[in-house]
Amino acid sequence: MGCSTGSARNTVAETAEEANLGFATRCIHHRAHFADPAHSVVEPLYLSTAFDHAGSKIEGGHISNGYDYARCQTPTREVLEDTVCSLEGGDSCVAFSSGMAAIACLFELFAPGDRIVTSWDLYGGTIRLFDAVSRKNGYTIDAVDTSDLDATRAALAGGAACLFVETPTNPTMAVSDIAALAAEAHKAGALLAVDNTFLTPYFQNPLKLGADVVVHSGTKYLNGHNDVLAGFLVSARPDLSEKLRYLSMTTGATLSSFDAWMVTRGLKTLPLRMERHQSNALALAGWLRTAPHVAYVNYPGLADHPGHDLCLRQGSGFGGMITFGTDTPEAARHVLASVKVAVFAESLGGTETLITYPAVQTHADLSEEERQAKGIDACMLRISVGLEDPDDLIADFAQALEGC
Numbered sequence: 138m139g140c141s142t143g144s145a146r147n148t149v150a151e152t153a154e155e156a157n158l159g160f161a162t163r164c165i166h167h168r169a170h171f172a173d174p175a176h177s178v179v180e181p182l183y184l185s186t187a188f189d190h191a192g193s194k195i196e197g198g199h200i201s202n203g204y205d206y207a208r209c210q211t212p213t214r215e216v217l218e219d220t221v222c223s224l225e226g227g228d229s230c231v232a233f234s235s236g237m238a239a240i241a242c243l244f245e246l247f248a249p250g251d252r253i254v255t256s257w258d259l260y261g262g263t264i265r266l267f268d269a270v271s272r273k274n275g276y277t278i279d280a281v282d283t284s285d286l287d288a289t290r291a292a293l294a295g296g297a298a299c300l301f302v303e304t305p306t307n308p309t310m311a312v313s314d315i316a317a318l319a320a321e322a323h324k325a326g327a328l329l330a331v332d333n334t335f336l337t338p339y340f341q342n343p344l345k346l347g348a349d350v351v352v353h354s355g356t357k358y359l360n361g362h363n364d365v366l367a368g369f370l371v372s373a374r375p376d377l378s379e380k381l382r383y384l385s386m387t388t389g390a391t392l393s394s395f396d397a398w399m400v401t402r403g404l405k406t407l408p409l410r411m412e413r414h415q416s417n418a419l420a421l422a423g424w425l426r427t428a429p430h431v432a433y434v435n436y437p438g439l440a441d442h443p444g445h446d447l448c449l450r451q452g453s454g455f456g457g458m459i460t461f462g463t464d465t466p467e468a469a470r471h472v473l474a475s476v477k478v479a480v481f482a483e484s485l486g487g488t489e490t491l492i493t494y495p496a497v498q499t500h501a502d503l504s505e506e507e508r509q510a511k512g513i514d515a516c517m518l519r520i521s522v523g524l525e526d527p528d529d530l531i532a533d534f535a536q537a538l539e540g541c
């Protein structure tokens with residue numbers, strides 16, 4: 138608790154009994170992690186930014202226990218951090234006001250001259266952070282296709298401070314081998330950071346495969362309702378935990394108690410939601426393959442997707458994100474203008490099905506050449522499949538594609 142870096146780890150250590158509980162139970166039960174005089178079943182929401190130190194000891198220039206200031210920690214944020222830490226199997230978790238704030242904090246670990254190797258295809262905001270901010274800070278950043286192990290090994294030769302990976306990638310859905318990348322990163326002296334936003338700990342646990350840090354946009358599936366911005370860093374190593382806790386409370390983009398309470402609430406249904414996102418995505422992807430004006434469907438849940446087997450080997454599912462291409466740019470625009478159940482909007486991972494136009498939305502900041510090299514063209518559409526009735530989604534896309 139409090140601002141001392143000695144409190145880097147999640148403070149209410151998981152008991153052996155809790156560690157043996159199943160994933161869904163750990164999403165729901167937090168009573169061991171808060172002391173509420175009213176004995177409420179649901180974790181209380183503490184909005185106070187300051188905490189009374191009466192009764193605390195002052196030892197060696199530090200107040201020995203208790204919370205002190207909300208930027209550093211609040212009881213409500215702590216419950217959420219403990220939960221996400223447990224779901225990812227980490228040593229510690231720090232919650233941020235957005236996914237980008239989490240990634241920006243992670244990048245405070247590095248110093249001018251450090252080399253960072255990243256997946257070639259990443260969330261557009263992450264590419265913008267690396268290009269517009271990190272490079273200016275003196276980092277060398279090299280992007281590589283991390284689904285190609287030999288290419289990644291070659292990129293890491295000569296040493297690196299960090300390998301930053303998304304799997305599956307956004308929007309091209311390439312799948313990378315996390316355990317193999319962890320081995321290569323560690324050989325090169327780099328830490329492996331994996332953005333686990335797309336699959337969530339329900340389907341994939343990068344720390345258990347050897348990654349050092351997991352990154353999340355909690356805005357997406359973890360909160361799951363398109364109504365909170367949040368981010369997380371989960372660390373597997375005590376030395377990293379301490380540094381990240383110190384950097385987060387110093388740079389200050391920590392998560393508000395209200396938003397933390399909302400995400401804790403959202404997480405209780407994570408397993409149910411992820412199953413439904415996936416079954417809806419499988420149904421929609423299978424149907425899209427047979428639909429008019431659809432040139433290709435890119436979903437790792439389809440048995441002939443190049444990442445299908447790897448996804449199953451290193452995790453337990455494929456998530457709810459589909460990328461597909463229309464036969465003409467006009468058809469793509471027609472679909473965006475015609476959907477009635479799906480919403481033409483940015484973001485992903487919520488209850489509502491959203492359809493995004495990567496070339497002009499999430500990946501608009503890339504140069505035309507970069508977009509072409511990644512196949513992010515005017516025919517590409519990305520669907521975050523929501524929790525609606527699958528028949529309604531299929532009927533919606535059928536009517537939208539019919540009129541092309």
Ligand SMILES: *Cc1c(COP(=O)(O)O)cnc(C)c1O
Pocket residue numbers: 235236237238260262263303307332334335353354355356357366367368485
């Ligand atoms: C949305 C997203 C981010 C950024 O998170 P914000 O919460 O929007 O700041 C990072 N990575 C991935 C994969 C994302 O989808």
